[in-house]
Amino acid sequence: MTTSSPSPPDYEALLRTAGVRITRPRRTILKILGEAGDHPDALEIFRRASVIDPSISLSTVYRTMRLLEEKGAIHRHAFGGGPSRFEQADQGHHDHLIDIDTGAVVEFRSDRIEALQDEIARELGYDIVFHRLELYARKRRQA
Incomplete structure (x- = not known):
């Protein structure tokens, strides 16, 4: 049985309340993450975001993902010891x-x-x- 996908959380509001500035690259990363129907790793998020904004750096993706994880907005998984992959934290247990x-x-x-x-x-x-x-x-x- 597959879980249903809720609407994406307001990552921008979460980061703003944490005192993080929402830059154009960060907004693009948040959009990609909010729309992800899969469990992308940081490199995949970077690839998707770079299509929209070629100025995005991989380090910005890593920093943004770390902040979201620290705030409990996303879960990090290392399936089979592979690269860390991410998903929204508010999806309910599965x-x-x-x-x-x-x-x-x-x-x-x-x-x-x-x-x-x-x-x-x-x-x-x-x-x-x-x-x-x-x-x-x-x-x-x-x-």
Whole structure:
């Protein structure tokens, strides 16, 4: 089951309240991130933003992503030890399946998996505070 995509957060307002100046390059980066339907890494965000504004630097992308992560607006993932990839933090809990051949990331939520994790933690004498589930998979070949 795939999660639905909510409207993008107001990254500009968040950064302004943190005292960060919203420059034209930063506004372009925020637009790209807000419209991303995938889990882009910093280089991909840079590539997309450079199409709109060739003056954008990769260091501005990294600084902006760091600020957004510090403010809790985005989550950073390093799927399989690869480059850090980002997603909006306000999407609600979900897990990820990563296609090891293409790098595609599929979001899903399973009540059965959530219940099983809770059951296992309880049996071991724990309450889950936080968890992250990543499944690494390969597409089945059609017979």
